[in-house]
Amino acid sequence: MGSYLVxxxxxxxxxxxxxxxxxxxxxHLVPGDPASIMLGTEATPEAVAVLRxxxxxxxxxxxxxxxxxxxxxxxxxxxxxxxxxxxxxxxLKRFMITLQLTLMAVLIGWTLAxxxxxxxxxxxxxxxxxxxxxxxxxxxxxxxxxxxxxxLLGLSLYFNWFPPIDVTSFWDDPAExxxxxxxxxxxxxxxxxxxxxxxxxxAFLETMDKDFIRTARAKGNSMWTVVMGHGLRNSSxxxxxxxxxxxxxLLGGSVIVEQxxxxxxxxxxxxxxxxxxxxxxxxxxxxxxxxxxxxVNLIIDLIYTWIDPRIKY
Amino acid sequence: MKKRVLASVFLSLSLMLSACSGGGxxxxxxxxxxxxxxxxxxxxxxxxxxxxxxxxxxxPHKVPAASSSRIxxxxxxxxxxxxxNLDLVPGLAETWETAPDGxxxxxxxxxxxxxxxxxxxxxxxxxxxxxxxLNPDTGSIAKSYFASxxxxxxxxxxxxxxxLKTPDAAFLTNASxxxxxxxxxxxxxxxxxxxxxxxxxxKKSEPGQYVLLKxxxxxxxxxxxxxxAIKFQIMKDEAExxxxxxxxxxxxxxxxxDSAKLLEGKPGIQVKxxxxxxxxxxxxxxxxxxFDDPRVRQAISYAVDRNQIxxxxxxxxxxxxxxxxxxxxxxxxxPSSYPSYSTNVEKAKQLLAEAGYPNGFDTVIETxxxxxxxxxxxxxxxxxxxxxxxNAKINQLEWGNYIDTWKSKDxxxxxxxxxxxxDSDRSMRYFFSTTGxxxxxxxxxxxxxxxxxxxxxxxxxxxxxxxxxxxxxxLVEDAPNLFLASPKNFYAVRDNxxxxxxxxxxxxALVKTSVKK
Numbered sequence: 001m002g003s004y005l006v007x008x009x010x011x012x013x014x015x016x017x018x019x020x021x022x023x024x025x026x027x028h029l030v031p032g033d034p035a036s037i038m039l040g041t042e043a044t045p046e047a048v049a050v051l052r053x054x055x056x057x058x059x060x061x062x063x064x065x066x067x068x069x070x071x072x073x074x075x076x077x078x079x080x081x082x083x084x085x086x087x088x089x090x091x092l093k094r095f096m097i098t099l100q101l102t103l104m105a106v107l108i109g110w111t112l113a114x115x116x117x118x119x120x121x122x123x124x125x126x127x128x129x130x131x132x133x134x135x136x137x138x139x140x141x142x143x144x145x146x147x148x149x150x151x152l153l154g155l156s157l158y159f160n161w162f163p164p165i166d167v168t169s170f171w172d173d174p175a176e177x178x179x180x181x182x183x184x185x186x187x188x189x190x191x192x193x194x195x196x197x198x199x200x201x202x203a204f205l206e207t208m209d210k211d212f213i214r215t216a217r218a219k220g221n222s223m224w225t226v227v228m229g230h231g232l233r234n235s236s237x238x239x240x241x242x243x244x245x246x247x248x249x250l251l252g253g254s255v256i257v258e259q260x261x262x263x264x265x266x267x268x269x270x271x272x273x274x275x276x277x278x279x280x281x282x283x284x285x286x287x288x289x290x291x292x293x294x295x296v297n298l299i300i301d302l303i304y305t306w307i308d309p310r311i312k313y
Numbered sequence: 314m315k316k317r318v319l320a321s322v323f324l325s326l327s328l329m330l331s332a333c334s335g336g337g338x339x340x341x342x343x344x345x346x347x348x349x350x351x352x353x354x355x356x357x358x359x360x361x362x363x364x365x366x367x368x369x370x371x372x373p374h375k376v377p378a379a380s381s382s383r384i385x386x387x388x389x390x391x392x393x394x395x396x397x398n399l400d401l402v403p404g405l406a407e408t409w410e411t412a413p414d415g416x417x418x419x420x421x422x423x424x425x426x427x428x429x430x431x432x433x434x435x436x437x438x439x440x441x442x443x444x445x446x447l448n449p450d451t452g453s454i455a456k457s458y459f460a461s462x463x464x465x466x467x468x469x470x471x472x473x474x475x476x477l478k479t480p481d482a483a484f485l486t487n488a489s490x491x492x493x494x495x496x497x498x499x500x501x502x503x504x505x506x507x508x509x510x511x512x513x514x515x516k517k518s519e520p521g522q523y524v525l526l527k528x529x530x531x532x533x534x535x536x537x538x539x540x541x542a543i544k545f546q547i548m549k550d551e552a553e554x555x556x557x558x559x560x561x562x563x564x565x566x567x568x569x570x571d572s573a574k575l576l577e578g579k580p581g582i583q584v585k586x587x588x589x590x591x592x593x594x595x596x597x598x599x600x601x602x603x604f605d606d607p608r609v610r611q612a613i614s615y616a617v618d619r620n621q622i623x624x625x626x627x628x629x630x631x632x633x634x635x636x637x638x639x640x641x642x643x644x645x646x647x648p649s650s651y652p653s654y655s656t657n658v659e660k661a662k663q664l665l666a667e668a669g670y671p672n673g674f675d676t677v678i679e680t681x682x683x684x685x686x687x688x689x690x691x692x693x694x695x696x697x698x699x700x701x702x703x704n705a706k707i708n709q710l711e712w713g714n715y716i717d718t719w720k721s722k723d724x725x726x727x728x729x730x731x732x733x734x735x736d737s738d739r740s741m742r743y744f745f746s747t748t749g750x751x752x753x754x755x756x757x758x759x760x761x762x763x764x765x766x767x768x769x770x771x772x773x774x775x776x777x778x779x780x781x782x783x784x785x786x787x788l789v790e791d792a793p794n795l796f797l798a799s800p801k802n803f804y805a806v807r808d809n810x811x812x813x814x815x816x817x818x819x820x821x822a823l824v825k826t827s828v829k830k
Contacts, residue, residue, distance in 0.1 A: 030713070030714075031713065031714045031717050032711070032712075032713020032714050032716065032717055033713070033716075033717065036713075036716045036717065036720060037712065037713050037716055038369060038376065038378065039377060039454060040377060040378065040716065044454060044456070044457050044750040045750070046449060046452065046456075047452040047453065047454050047456070048452075049452070050449070050450065050451070050452025051375070051452050054452070082369040082370060083369060083370050083504070083520070084370065084504050084505075085520065090520065094521070149552045152552060152553060152556045153552060153555075153556050155556075156556035156557070156559050156560045157556075157559065160559075160560055160561075161560065162556055162557055162559075162560030162562045165361075165546050165548075165557065165562050165563070166522065166523065167522060259549050259550055260550045260552065260553060261550075261553065262522075262546075262547060262548045262549060262550070262553055264519075264520065264521025264522050264547075268521060268549070269521065272367060272521075275712065275713070276369070276713075277713050
């Protein structure tokens with residue numbers, strides 16, 4: 001187990017290195033120049049040249065890359081070429097916001113998904129199952145910008161309610177933070193719920209067909225004990241897998257939802273960086289998200305061994 | 314059993330609803346808190362303005378982006394200012410006079426003006442500011458505005474004299490630009506600190522969330538500003554801004570023409586509009602075949618129905634325009650004085666045939682996907698050009714890519730939007746003279762260059778106007794650009810807020826804005 005962990009963490013190095021090259025190359029291949037974008041159609045060629053030099057963009061690409069990676073190795077993500085702001089503190093601050101949003105969305109999603117998924121599986125092909133499956137399909141197919149816009153406009157039009165415009169953290173003011181995050185979290189939670197619900201249903205259907213379930217029932221256990229004691233645990237692996245992927249994905253920043261509700265999260269930060277060709281911001285942001293994604297997956301792998309002790313690394 | 318299942322479905326649904334309505338009951342609590350706060354801080358008023366973009370730095374000499382200039386133009390002052398009618402009024406300079414030969418301009422500064430940090434404004438600060446702008450290492454976009462400056466003198470603390478190489482009729486207007494903001498002597502890094510003389514003090518900037526400005530209690534105009542604070546709330550999505558203004562969470566928001574229609578007549582909201590200084594254009598690369606033939610360009614001009622663009626793209630909320638936008642009322646020519654503005658497909662076909670393209674040709678219109686109005690204008694033009702046999706493909710570019718193409722001077726034709734500028738010199742010389750920085754169309758006409766240069770040096774306003782009239786007609790005739798439409802801009806404003814936007818800019822209006830209790 002210990003050596004497995006060490007191996008996994010060491011394997012992070014080539015992954016991150018590869019990502020750093022990839023994101024740097026792709027970003028610099030994209031047409032558009034941060035200095036010209038910043039100055040817009042107002043730009044005079046000399047003003048652009050001065051700004052490019054200030055941004056360090058007049059140096060060869062290889063030396064720009066080495067400079068960036070050199071900084072990274074010392075924990076320095078560099079500064080935004082537009083605002084001159086330190087990138088790492090900004091990423092961390094925004095990550096905490098995205099984290100709160102993600103956790104709330106996942107909480108809403110799972111609370112809906114798991115009970116209904118189980119219900120749908122043990123009553124498969126009944127009317128209940130059909131209703132749940134139609135709702136799930138709806139949850140997957142309606143894009144989150146539509147759900148979000150409807151929630152926002154509906155509540156403000158008919159209830160004259162609009163979420164607080166300043167973002168607060170749960171540790172500063174839980175009640176206010178709840179109001180800030182509830183709409184985006186519900187928006188994202190619906191999609192999460194739909195995905196997890198489908199996975200729960202199919203995993204459960206498979207498990208409930210197994211011999212040990214029949215044996216458990218034959219012993220005279222109640223349906224509740226069988227489902228909770230035998231069914232849930234044995235169906236957990238695929239559910240946890242998809243949940244892990246969703247968390248990783250949401251932590252990368254749900255760009256559209258953050259944009260819609262003006263949540264200054266990580267996704268919005270990177271998106272703005274892309275529009276303005278703020279290279280260090282995008283590079284740092286993508287690298288950070290990749291790291292988080294890989295770590296979440298590592299944690300999921302570790303959870304497997306706890307769910308199913310037969311899995312050993 | 315079935316009943317129990319149904320019940321549980323309803324239960325969870327009602328739980329979800331109660332989560333929402335739990336928030337829904339909040340406004341009562343909210344407004345109580347707010348009114349409680351308001352009574353505590355008697356008479357304090359804060360204006361919340363929704364903006365769609367994060368500012369990208371606050372150095373007025375370096376960052377021309379609108380997201381930044383809307384903020385620093387409230388923190389700094391310029392020597393002169395423009396009023397709502399775009400007429401010159403005193404700024405930091407109380408009076409000024411131009412020498413009879415036009416080669417020197419003397420400004421007399423207002424007395425007792427203080428920077429936010431406490432030191433008094435002197436002529437040395439003005440001198441330092443303009444030297445900073447003119448220094449090539451600063452890379453200021455305002456440098457080109459003041460190319461005529463030879464030397465700057467500060468004979469006494471209240472007087473600044475600009476010696477000019479040639480007379481410069483645009484100098485006074487250019488001096489009113491936010492990018493010519495007066496900074497204190499010795500300021501170097503203006504991204505980190507903002508020490509201006511303006512009506513507001515930059516208090517806090519929270520990236521991605523808001524920028525907070527507090528009233529400058531020592532502002533030279535005692536009645537202004539009328540509010541104690543302005544908070545620029547960053548809201549990137551138009552739907553969110555609309556919902557927020559309807560719920561009364563924000564006071565002012567710029568909105569699109571479409572949203573303005575939706576908000577019109579809604580309780581608590583007033584929609585305000587003004588004729589903007591912007592215009593949309595079809596830019597033509599005059600070096601590229603077949604556009605190097607002026608007859609081809611004229612043919613396009615006759616084929617394009619500008620009124621249809623006004624109606625389809627702008628829903629009628631725009632005006633026809635020449636090279637100088639109609640908001641500059643005393644300089645813009647009446648569009649009826651341009652013969653090629655009347656749509657005439659037969660004449661267009663005939664011109665194309667004369668140029669050797671009786672059956673038309675294929676081409677590409679490039680435009681920015683970021684702005685729906687540009688794409689729609691391109692689509693209307695695409696349809697209209699079909700009538701004379703020109704088959705245009707539309708190429709939608711992402712903004713960064715669009716700027717690159719615009720700069721390349723190698724495009725075919727392009728749909729874009731310009732700001733005409735508050736002085737005709739900018740509308741004319743900057744965009745279309747042979748050496749103009751924004752002349753990416755390779756347009757070069759010695760007669761035109763001479764006209765706009767003479768106009769710049771014309772001390773007499775009447776003579777200047779005559780020269781620009783001639784230059785505008787010549788430009789429309791030559792058609793390196795087709796000037797399409799100058800849109801109105803819209804704001805949604807809460808009922809209790811007295812905000813009157815004009816072409817002179819958002820900040821000019823914000824300083825005078827008051828909130829009724």
